[in-house]
Amino acid sequence: MHALHHVLPTLAVFFDPRSVSPLHLAAARGGRWNLLWLFNRQIADVAAVPLLARFGAVVDITDASVEEAADEVAPFRPDGIVAYADRQLMSAAHLAEHLGLAHNSPEVVNRLTDKHAQRRALEEAGVAVPGYWLIRRDTTDAEIASLARGAHFPVVVKPRHGDGSRDTAPARDLDELRARIAGSRGDGDLVVEEFLPDGVARDQQIIADYVSVETAVAGGELRHIAVTGCFPLATPFRESGNFVPSALAPADTEAVQRLAADAIRALGVTSGITHTEIKLTPSGPCVIEVNGRIGGDLPDLLRLAAGRDMFEISAQVALHGRLPDDVPAQCDQVGFIMNVQPDVGASSLESIEGLNETADLPGVEAVTLNRRPGDRLDWRDGTYGYLYSVLGSAADHDAMLRMRDEVLQHVCVRYGD
Numbered sequence: 015m016h017a018l019h020h021v022l023p024t025l026a027v028f029f030d031p032r033s034v035s036p037l038h039l040a041a042a043r044g045g046r047w048n049l050l051w052l053f054n055r056q057i058a059d060v061a062a063v064p065l066l067a068r069f070g071a072v073v074d075i076t077d078a079s080v081e082e083a084a085d086e087v088a089p090f091r092p093d094g095i096v097a098y099a100d101r102q103l104m105s106a107a108h109l110a111e112h113l114g115l116a117h118n119s120p121e122v123v124n125r126l127t128d129k130h131a132q133r134r135a136l137e138e139a140g141v142a143v144p145g146y147w148l149i150r151r152d153t154t155d156a157e158i159a160s161l162a163r164g165a166h167f168p169v170v171v172k173p174r175h176g177d178g179s180r181d182t183a184p185a186r187d188l189d190e191l192r193a194r195i196a197g198s199r200g201d202g203d204l205v206v207e208e209f210l211p212d213g214v215a216r217d218q219q220i221i222a223d224y225v226s227v228e229t230a231v232a233g234g235e236l237r238h239i240a241v242t243g244c245f246p247l248a249t250p251f252r253e254s255g256n257f258v259p260s261a262l263a264p265a266d267t268e269a270v271q272r273l274a275a276d277a278i279r280a281l282g283v284t285s286g287i288t289h290t291e292i293k294l295t296p297s298g299p300c301v302i303e304v305n306g307r308i309g310g311d312l313p314d315l316l317r318l319a320a321g322r323d324m325f326e327i328s329a330q331v332a333l334h335g336r337l338p339d340d341v342p343a344q345c346d347q348v349g350f351i352m353n354v355q356p357d358v359g360a361s362s363l364e365s366i367e368g369l370n371e372t373a374d375l376p377g378v379e380a381v382t383l384n385r386r387p388g389d390r391l392d393w394r395d396g397t398y399g400y401l402y403s404v405l406g407s408a409a410d411h412d413a414m415l416r417m418r419d420e421v422l423q424h425v426c427v428r429y430g431d
Contacts, residue, residue, distance in 0.1 A: 023333045024048040026092040026115075028106055029066060030099035031058050034325070038313060040069040042325035047333060050090050052083070052109075057102070080105075084112035094332030096286070098307050100127050100177050116232075116335050118306060122282045126306035129174050129205045132281065139280030141273075142300055145208040148174070149195055158195065162188040166208050170251070171195065174203040177305070179251045179396035184209060199394065210302070213294040219246040220415065224293040224302060225260045226309055227274035228316075230327055230337050234284045237337045238271050239327065240316060240345070242309065243411075245418070248355035253397040255418075257350035258315040258343075261411045270299050277301045285335070287328045310397075311351045311405075318349030318379065318407040347407045348414045352421060353400040356385070358393045362430035369402060372424045377417055378406040391429070401427060 027039065029051045036051075043049060049070030053063060056076060066072050071090060075083040087109065095115045097106035103123045110117030118126070125135045133146045147161045149171075171194040172182040181199055185191035191206070198204055213223035222244035229238050243260035247253060262270065274290040281304055289309030291302035313324040320343035327338055356363070365387050373381040382403045385391065392399065404421050408414040 022046065022048050023093040024050050024090055025329050025333055026050045026052055026087060026090070026095040026109075028052045028054075028095075028097035028099070028102040029058055029062070030097070030102055031062060033098040033307070036062075036065050036069055039325050042323045042329065043069075044326070047093075047329060050087070050092055052087065054102075080108045080112055083109055088113060094329070094334075096328055096332045098328075100175075100305065100307065103127060103306055116285045116332065118283055118285055122284070123306060125281045126283070126304060127175060129172065129303070130203070132304060133205070133207070135282075136277060136280050136301060139276075141277050141280050144210055144300070147206045149204040149206055151201060151203065153195075155192070158192060159188060161206065162191060165206070167191075168209045170207045170209050171198070172205055172207070173198070173200065174205050176202075178310075178398045179253060180398070181394050182251045182396060183394075184250050210293045210300055211295050211297075213296055216246065221261055221411075222246045223295075224291060225262060225270055226256070227270055227288075227290045227292065228309060228312055228324070229274060229278060229288045229290065230331055230341060231278060231283050231285055231288060232331045232335050232337045235337060236275055236278055236283075236288075237341050238274070239287075239322075239324075239341045240312075240320070240343050241267055241270060242312065242315065245352065249358045250393070251396075252355045252393065252399070253310075253353060254355055254400075255350065255352040255403075256309075256311060256315060257348055257411075257414060258312070258319040259345045259348065266294070266299075270294075273299050273301060274304075277304050286331060287324070314405055315349040315351060316343055318405075319343070319345040319347050320349075347409065348411055349407050350405075350414050350418075352404040352418060353397065354402055354404075354422075354425070354427075355397075355400050356391045356393070356427070357429065360391045360393075360429040362391055363387055363389050363401065364428040364430040366402060366425065366427050368425040372404060372421050375406075375417065375420060375424070377408055377413075378404060378421075380405040388430075 051066045051072045095110045107120045107123045130148045136143050168186045185194045226242045228240045241260040243257045245255040270292045289305040292299045316322045322343045385401045
C-alpha cells in the first residue's frame with residue numbers, strides 16, 4: 015500500500031455504515047482533500063471496501079492496537095481525523111493522540127458517550143440535569159428500592175451506553191422500574207433518570223417540545239450551525255423525524271443555544287461537531303443529552319434547508335482546526351424527514367402500501383423502506399426501528415405539516431400477528 019500524494023490535506027475517516035455514506039462524504043470533499051478510510055471488519059462488511067477504495071485509500075485496522083493502527087496510518091500523514099458514530103469516537107480519540115491530531119481527548123469522549131459520566135459532569139458544572147442513578151448488573155433489589163424512595167416518578171430507564179433511544183422506556187413506579195431493569199436487553203449498565211416534564215401534553219403536540227442544537231467546535235471555541243425541530247415522539251421515546259430550521263421563537267432559540275454552549279463547555283469539548291438535545295419543560299429548557307458527532311439525518315436536512323453540507327463543515331474543522339465563517343446556516347426552506355414508527359404493540363409487519371404514490375408528491379425527495387413485510391417489529395429497537403422515512407422540503411413550517419398529513423393519508427400499514 016502506498017502513501018497518498020500529499021498535495022491536498024488528508025482526512026482520516028472511521029468508516030461506519032450506520033452513520034456516513036461514502037458517496038455523500040466524497041461529494042462533500044469536492045476535490046479539496048484526500049480521504050483515508052479506516053476500516054474495521056467487526057463494524058462493516060468487507061463488501062464495502064471496493065466502493066471506499068474508489069474515493070481514497072483504505073487501511074484495515076481490525077483487531078489492531080492503537081499503536082499498530084497508528085503505525086499503519088502514519089505513512090499517509092493525515093491532517094485530521096473524524097468519526098461519525100458514537101461507537102467509534104473513542105478509537106478516534108486514542109488514535110488522534112498517537113498521531114498528534116486535533117480531537118477531543120478520551121476523557122471528553124467518555125463524557126460524551128457514557129450517560130452517567132455526562133450527567134455527573136454537567137451537574138458538577140452547574141448545568142441543570144434531572145435526578146439520575148446508575149444501575150449496575152450487580153445492583154441489588156434493596157438498592158433499587160432505596161433508589162426509588164429518593165426518586166420522583168415517573169423515571170426513564172436507558173442503557174448507560176447507546177444511541178437512537180434503543181431500549182429506553184418509562185417506569186411509573188417501583189414495580190415497573192424493577193420490570194424494566196429485569197427485562198433490559200444486553201449485559202451493560204443502565205441509567206435511571208427522572209422524567210423531564212412535557213412543555214406541551216404529548217397528545218396535544220403538533221411538533222415536539224424538544225429540539226437539538228448543532229454546533230461546530232474548534233480550539234475550544236464554538237459556533238452554532240442550526241437549531242433542529244422535531245416531530246412528536248412515538249411511544250415511548252422513539253423519534254419520528256426532524257426538521258431544519260426549528261419553529262422556535264427567536265428568544266427561545268437564543269435560550270437553547272446558550273444552554274447548549276454551557277453544556278458543551280462543561281463537558282470539555284474542544285473539537286468537532288456536537289448534537290445537543292434539549293427539552294422545553296414548563297420551567298425552561300433542560301439538557302437531555304450531548305452527542306459528540308453529527309446528528310442522524312442532519313446532513314440531508316441542512317442541505318435541503320440551507321444548501322450547506324454538514325460533512326464539509328466537520329471536515330474543515332478536523333483538517334484546519336478553525337470554525338467556519340458562514341454559520342449559522344441561513345435557511346430559505348424547511349428541510350424535513352419523517353421516520354414513521356410502528357405501533358408500540360406491533361410484533362410483525364404484514365404490508366405497507368402507498369409509498370410509490372408518496373414518492374411522487376411535490377417536495378418529496380426520497381422515500382426509504384426500512385422494514386419489509388414479514389419483518390419482526392420491536393419498539394425496543396428505538397428510533398432505528400422505523401418502518402419507512404420520507405425526506406423532503408417545504409416553503410415553511412405550515413406547508414411541512416400539511417405535507418406530513420398528506421404522506422400519512424397516502425400510506426397504509428398493516429400489522430401481522
